[in-house]
Amino acid sequence: MSGGAPAHGAQAAPSVDEVGRPTLLRRHEPALAGWRGVAASTATTLLVVGLIVWIFVSPRSAAFRQVFFNGHEMKVAIKGDQSQGIVSVVHAFWINIWLSLVCEVIVLALALVVATTRLTTGPILRPFRGLLIVYTDFARGVPLILLMLWVGLGVPSLYLRPISYQSVTVYGGFVLVFTYTAYVSEVMRAGILAVPRAQVQAARSLGLRSSQAMRHVIVPQAVRNVLPALLNDFISLQKDTAIVLTLGIIEATNAAQIDSGATFNYSSFAVAAGLFLIITVPLTRLTDNLIARDRARRLAGAA
Amino acid sequence: MTKLLGDVVLDMRGVRKRFGKNEVLKGVDLTLQRHEVVCLIGASGSGKSTLLRCCNMLERIDQGSIEVLGTELASPRINEDLVRRHIGIVFQSFNLFPHLSVLKNVTLAPRRVLRTPKGHAERAARELLGRIGLAEKAGDYPDRLSGGQQQRVAIVRCLAMDPSLLLLDEITSALDPELVAEVLALVGELADRGMTMLLATHEMGFAKEVADKICFLEDGVLVETGTPEQIFSAPTQPATQRFLQRIIDAGRL
Numbered sequence: 001m002s003g004g005a006p007a008h009g010a011q012a013a014p015s016v017d018e019v020g021r022p023t024l025l026r027r028h029e030p031a032l033a034g035w036r037g038v039a040a041s042t043a044t045t046l047l048v049v050g051l052i053v054w055i056f057v058s059p060r061s062a063a064f065r066q067v068f069f070n071g072h073e074m075k076v077a078i079k080g081d082q083s084q085g086i087v088s089v090v091h092a093f094w095i096n097i098w099l100s101l102v103c104e105v106i107v108l109a110l111a112l113v114v115a116t117t118r119l120t121t122g123p124i125l126r127p128f129r130g131l132l133i134v135y136t137d138f139a140r141g142v143p144l145i146l147l148m149l150w151v152g153l154g155v156p157s158l159y160l161r162p163i164s165y166q167s168v169t170v171y172g173g174f175v176l177v178f179t180y181t182a183y184v185s186e187v188m189r190a191g192i193l194a195v196p197r198a199q200v201q202a203a204r205s206l207g208l209r210s211s212q213a214m215r216h217v218i219v220p221q222a223v224r225n226v227l228p229a230l231l232n233d234f235i236s237l238q239k240d241t242a243i244v245l246t247l248g249i250i251e252a253t254n255a256a257q258i259d260s261g262a263t264f265n266y267s268s269f270a271v272a273a274g275l276f277l278i279i280t281v282p283l284t285r286l287t288d289n290l291i292a293r294d295r296a297r298r299l300a301g302a303a
Numbered sequence: 304m305t306k307l308l309g310d311v312v313l314d315m316r317g318v319r320k321r322f323g324k325n326e327v328l329k330g331v332d333l334t335l336q337r338h339e340v341v342c343l344i345g346a347s348g349s350g351k352s353t354l355l356r357c358c359n360m361l362e363r364i365d366q367g368s369i370e371v372l373g374t375e376l377a378s379p380r381i382n383e384d385l386v387r388r389h390i391g392i393v394f395q396s397f398n399l400f401p402h403l404s405v406l407k408n409v410t411l412a413p414r415r416v417l418r419t420p421k422g423h424a425e426r427a428a429r430e431l432l433g434r435i436g437l438a439e440k441a442g443d444y445p446d447r448l449s450g451g452q453q454q455r456v457a458i459v460r461c462l463a464m465d466p467s468l469l470l471l472d473e474i475t476s477a478l479d480p481e482l483v484a485e486v487l488a489l490v491g492e493l494a495d496r497g498m499t500m501l502l503a504t505h506e507m508g509f510a511k512e513v514a515d516k517i518c519f520l521e522d523g524v525l526v527e528t529g530t531p532e533q534i535f536s537a538p539t540q541p542a543t544q545r546f547l548q549r550i551i552d553a554g555r556l
Contacts, residue, residue, distance in 0.1 A: 201361055202398035206412035206464060207388040216411060220402045 070267040077259045077268035085262045092255035093275045095169075099251070100238040103173055107180045107237070108230075114185035116214065119192060132185075139182035145243050148175045152247040172244030180237050187229045191222035228294065231287040235280050242276075252276070308515075309337025312468050312499050313358060317367035320353055320523075327353045329523040330367065335468065338497040342510035344534075345520035346546065351503035354520070355470045358501065359390040372467055388416060391461025392470040395477050397453045399445040405432065405456050406441040409463045417464070424463075431459045435489060451482030455489050462493075469493070471502035487513075507556045511535055519543045 055061060080088025117125060118132050139147075152171045158164045195218050203213035223230070245254035252272040259268035313335040320328040327350045335341055343351040356362045357369060360376060360383045369376045371386060399408050409428040413419040419427075432438045435455045437448075445453055454474055461469060471490065475483045487509050494500065494513045504510050510517060510531065517534040519527045519542070527540045535556070538544050550556045 196398075198394065198396060198398045199400065202394065202400070203411075204384075205359055205361065205387055205390075205392045206460070207384050207416040208412060209384055212415050216415060217400055221400075224402060 066265075068266045069270055070265060073263060073265040073267035074271050076263065077256065077271045080259075086259050087250060087255040089252050089255045089259065089268055089271045089275065092250050093252040093272070095244075095249065095251040096238070096241040096276070097279070099169070099173060099176070099241045099244065100234075103176045103180065103241075104234055104237060106177050107184050110177065110181045111184035111188050112219065114181060115188035115192060118185070118189055136182040136186060139179050140186075144175065144179050144240060145246060147179060148172065148243050148246050151175050168247040168249055169244070172241075172247050172249055176237060176240060176244070180233060180240075183236075184230065184233050187226050187233060188222060191224075191226035191229075192218055194225045195221045228287050228291045231283060231290070235283050235287070238279055238283070239276060308339055311335070311370075312337050312339075312372060313501065314370040315354075315358075315367065316369075318354070318357060318364050318369060319366035320350075320357060320362060320364050327523050328357070328364070331520075331523070331525050333518060333525065333528075335499060335501055337467075337499050339515050340494045340498075340500045340513055341502070341516045341518060342514040343501070343503045343518050343520055344505075344507065344510060344546075349520040350523040351520055352472050355392065355472050355501060355503055358468070358470055359387050359392050361392075384416070388464060389467045390470060391464060391466035391468070392472065393454070393457050393461060393474045395473045397445075397450070397457045397477070399453055399457055399460070401445055404442050404444055405437065405448070408445065408456060409460050412460070413463050428459075428463055431462055432456075435459060449482060450478045451485045454478065454482075454486045458486075458489060458493075467499060469498055469500045471500060471504070473503050473505065475504070475506060505555075507535070507550055511556075519546065521546070 076086060077089045080086050080091065114132055114136070118129055120129065148171075151174060152168060155166075155171060156164050199217055199221065200213055203217040204210065208216065241251060242253040244251055245257070248254075250258070252275055253269075256268035256272040260266045311334060313333070315331055315333040318328050318331045318333075319326065331350075331354060333341070333354075343354060345351055353362060357364050358371065360381075364377065372389060374381070374386065376386065399405075400411070403411065406425060406428055409431065410419075410421070410424040413424040413427070414421060429438060429441060432441055435458075437452060437456065437459075440448060440452065440456075445456070448456065458469075458471075458474075474490075475486050478486065483506070487506065490500070490502070490509075491513050502510075512531075514531050517529060517531050518525055519534060519538075519540070521542050527534065527538060527543045529538075533539075534543065535547065538547060547556065
């Protein structure tokens with residue numbers, strides 16, 4: 001249709017407000033009310049169930065399940081069996097847990113330093129600011145797995161005390177911290193920039209030093225601003241601990257791979273995936289809740 | 304009624320301030336004695352806010368001198384944090400700290416700046432909050448308070464530092480009309496108690512009532528200074544007369 005005029009014939013009768021004046025707004029009604037909603041959700045359910053059934057009744061499905069989701073093999077991978085060269089995936093998973101926790105603590109502290117340094121304006125720190133821009137660009141731009149291999153292979157070959165004689169876990173942790181500090185510092189920088197300047201002025205006017213204003217007024221509000229994003233990065237970090245397997249560290253994913261080699265069965269991967277999900281799903285739910293709560297608070301504040 | 308005034312708290316001489324090409328203050332002289340209440344009036348953009356913000360070094364002046372309690376602010380050895388301890392400023396938009404309870408808003412500066420022990424600071428804060436009738440709001444966060452309540456907390460937050468000079472920057476301009484009175488009542492009470500105050504305001508009736516001295520600013524120039532009677536009844540400068548006529552025409556005096 002040309003001219004841009006709305007097609008009146010195709011439209012339902014216009015809504016009216018309480019006193020009968022026509023309104024341009026849609027009347028508030030639950031989405032897909034009545035039978036249309038029921039029909040839509042039934043169709044979606046059927047589609048999903050159909051897909052699963054289709055996979056399960058496919059000719060090779062039984063063999064597939066035997067190799068990838070075998071209950072007995074999963075139990076073996078959970079318990080481990082040294083005599084057969086089977087590593088317990090659960091035990092190995094502790095490395096993922098503590099490595100992610102230790103790294104997260106260091107990342108949060110360093111990221112705050114990086115973010116606040118990048119936000120300074122004085123001429124003394126100008127070279128540092130430039131350096132930090134190069135650092136964040138580099139750390140966020142290079143694949144984590146590449147950095148992992150680079151550091152894991154390169155640093156020991158320097159034969160430089162003490163850095164070349166650390167355990168591979170230290171190298172793995174270092175690379176995770178190196179990469180994630182760059183991401184998290186950008187999140188924090190955004191959070192700090194979102195705190196109104198008037199807050200700094202109010203704090204400084206009361207006699208607080210700039211470091212005190214930062215610590216007691218700006219950073220608490222900044223962290224609140226970006227808490228969901230920080231949690232998101234923590235979830236990513238938790239998953240990316242799997243990449244230290246490239247250094248030969250026997251964490252959950254590596255253990256699962258070792259087990260699959262010993263048993264010729266890949267059910268150990270399902271165990272590893274399950275373990276990661278046990279940690280990440282609650283965190284993800286928590287993040288979503290925080291986002292929803294934050295949104296509700298903002299909307300209430302705007303009203 | 305004449306007040307017994309004390310020593311000089313604030314002494315501005317030939318203060319000039321420019322933002323880029325725009326000169327906002329063009330040589331302002333202004334003196335405040337202890338217990339004196341001075342109101343700055345003038346149109347928006349006349350330089351009232353900038354003048355206040357220069358007094359506590361939120362803005363640096365380009366020329367002239369400002370002495371606060373006998374200390375020259377332009378001195379290279381000045382410690383701005385030390386200066387600000389003695390000067391409170393209340394902003395148009397309250398600027399309470401949203402992540403802290405009302406009590407913590409009031410105790411933050413005494414505790415961190417003056418190192419007042421926690422119990423002592425909290426007792427003092429509760430007493431101040433009690434004086435403005437907000438004792439029961441001590442545990443609430445600022446967003447639970449009305450604008451008028453927030454602005455009164457912002458005033459109390461300054462008072463907790465026991466300032467020698469209080470700067471009030473159009474503190475009722477962001478308030479709903481029905482909330483203005485409670486804030487002005489508090490300021491009036493402070494004036495009665497002898498607080499030294501420099502305030503920028505559009506509330507002419509209030510200025511007339513509370514001020515010892517009215518300063519009319521236009522385009523960064525202090526055009527006329529006098530008692531409220533002089534300024535509001537018999538302004539001598541044409542610019543002041545024009546400004547007041549506009550205010551009267553708008554039904555605001």
